[in-house]
Amino acid sequence: MNYKTITLVLVTILFIYNVIIKFLMKSSTKRSVPENVRDVYDSEAYEKWQNYSAEKINNQLYGIIAQYAVFMILIVFDVFALISRYVGENDILQAIAILAFYELVTGIVDTIFGYTDTMKIETKYGFNKTTKKTFFTDRIKEFILGFIISFGLVCLFVASYIIFKNWVLLAFTGIIFLLILLVYFLTPVFAKIFNKFTPLVEGSLRTKLENLLNKNGYKVKEIKVMDGSRRSTKANAYFSGLGKTKDIVLYDTIMDVLTEDEIVAVFAHELGHGKYKHIIKSYAMGLFQVFLIVVLSWYLVSNFGIVRDFGFRGRNYGFMFILVFSVALPYISSLMSLITKRISRKFENKADEFAKKEGYGEYLISGLKKISRANYSNLNPHPVIVALEYSHPPLSQRIANIEEKK
Ligand SMILES: [Zn+2]
Structure with a gap:
């Protein structure tokens, strides 16, 4: 052949x-x-x-x-x-x-x-x-x-x-x-x-985010709002920057969907990834x-x-x-995904548990539900697809994990 x-x-x-x-x-x-x-x-x-x-x-x-x-x-x-x-x-x-x-x-x-x-x-x-x-x-x-x-x-x-x-x-x-x-x-x-980025205005959300990061030994360089709404109504948020100094990026759409505490809960989760060195791994x-x-x-x-x-x-x-x-x-x-996605799903659970330890468990659950609704997520994906492709556990499993961990 x-x-x-x-x-x-x-x-x-x-x-x-x-x-x-x-x-x-x-x-x-x-x-x-x-x-x-x-x-x-x-x-x-x-x-x-x-x-x-x-x-x-x-x-x-x-x-x-x-x-x-x-x-x-x-x-x-x-x-x-x-x-x-x-x-x-x-x-x-x-x-x-x-x-x-x-x-x-x-x-x-x-x-x-x-x-x-x-x-x-x-x-x-x-x-x-x-x-x-x-x-x-x-x-x-x-x-x-x-x-x-x-x-x-x-x-x-x-x-x-x-x-x-x-x-x-x-x-x-x-x-x-x-x-x-x-x-x-x-x-x-x-x-x-x-995309276009604008700084987040002074106010209680800014203070809460800064307090959360400072308390855990991180510095905030900038908090910016991205015009995600220019393309889609779907909501998201992320950190950028290696090390202890972080830029925070919020999609403008997430600010419409979530309450302040829910946004902070999402970042408590992201902080968990940083604390446990998930990104380096x-x-x-x-x-x-x-x-x-x-x-x-x-x-x-x-x-x-x-x-x-x-x-x-x-x-x-x-x-x-x-x-x-x-x-x-x-x-x-595809072969590597079977292993790496499995590890990634473990990391997600760990980050959720960190957010819960910070006192944001309930806010994270309600925030994740709202994001799932806004993003039209699949609530019950096929287990085979989860194993092959999902970097995050399905919502119901994440919620069960957050509720069960004391
Ligand atoms: Zn995560």
């Missing part, structure tokens, strides 16, 4: 797996809701949620089918090799052409189904605030960022391969990890490309995953013969990147 056949088989297995997941998701919309979260939706809202979920899942299913069909066509007919032959001999030009083409094709398919999701379904159920203009500018920004990142990664890898030779695995893993840290620090900068798990991906990339680059099975005459770094990220990465991350 050659590598092309193996790739087609792997992609097909992945496709079947994703379709099964969507069917399990659909079946969960019909299951009955656990006792302790029955008050989140009234019966009319719940029926609306069921229809909303079914429509979204169907759209995702069509998206998966379309992406699969496109990828199969590109591979079966050696389209990537044809493009690279058209571009000529230069390695870098070939990588640019192939990556730009791939980003463009997948970007168009994603945009079509993303458009239905955001502009049709989310609008129909009253969540969407995105204008057509914002939607398309976001997509273009994403395409440019995606291309720069993927092309940058290929260049970095090729450079480390040439410079570090036998040490390439270690060197490249180190480089990628530094990049991940860099992205972490740059996320607030990236966020400014997509997650990064360590991420580093291991990066290492596996680098090993795979190295294997593909070192075995030039692989790409011959796809119609290439010589090596091709751009195509290697596509194989790694579209075929190998989903396998690695």
Whole structure:
């Protein structure tokens, strides 16, 4: 069997797996809701949620089918090799052409189904605030960022391969990890490309948040409100910054939905993550995953013969990147998810328990219920989906955990 056949088989297995997941998701919309979260939706809202979920899942299913069909066509007919032959001999030009083409094709398919999701379904159920203009500018920004990142990664890898030779695995893993840290620090900068931030006005909420952080040995650098309502009615909040100095970001939508004490409860939970060093531990798990991906990339680059099975005459770094990220990465991350998501769900329970210890248990429960209502969350996801994909335990389990821990 050659590598092309193996790739087609792997992609097909992945496709079947994703379709099964969507069917399990659909079946969960019909299951009955656990006792302790029955008050989140009234019966009319719940029926609306069921229809909303079914429509979204169907759209995702069509998206998966379309992406699969496109990828199969590109591979079966050696389209990537044809493009690279058209571009000529230069390695870098070939990588640019192939990556730009791939980003463009997948970007168009994603945009079509993303458009239905955001502009049709989310609008129909009253969540969407995105204008057509914002939607398309976001997509273009994403395409440019995606291309720069993927092309940058290929260049970095090729450079480390040439410079570090036998040490390439270690060197490249180190480089990628530094990049991940860099992205972490740059996320607030990236966020400014997509959103506007204004400082939270002086007042009791500000004082309460500052007191909570100071009491636990943290300093607040800034508390900012983000204009999440420009895109969606969905609510969220987060910390940024490593170490003891934190920026707090509140979506303007969360301020409409939650009371002051409930907002503080959400941050008590976030603080729990900081106290128990969850963020650093997650990064360590991420580093291991990066290492596996680098090993795979190295294997593909070192075995030039692989790409011959796809119609290439010589090596091709751009195509290697596509194989790694579209075929190998989903396998690695699905397998790793089983472990990392499980640990992550444990972390969430620990953070909830911390918020309870700080005296915010009841506020956290009522806050989480309101956020679930505002975000139209699934109250009873299929246990298989929870195991595979949920970084947070389902609401009813979180509430049970908060209530039970003394
Ligand atoms: Zn959390």
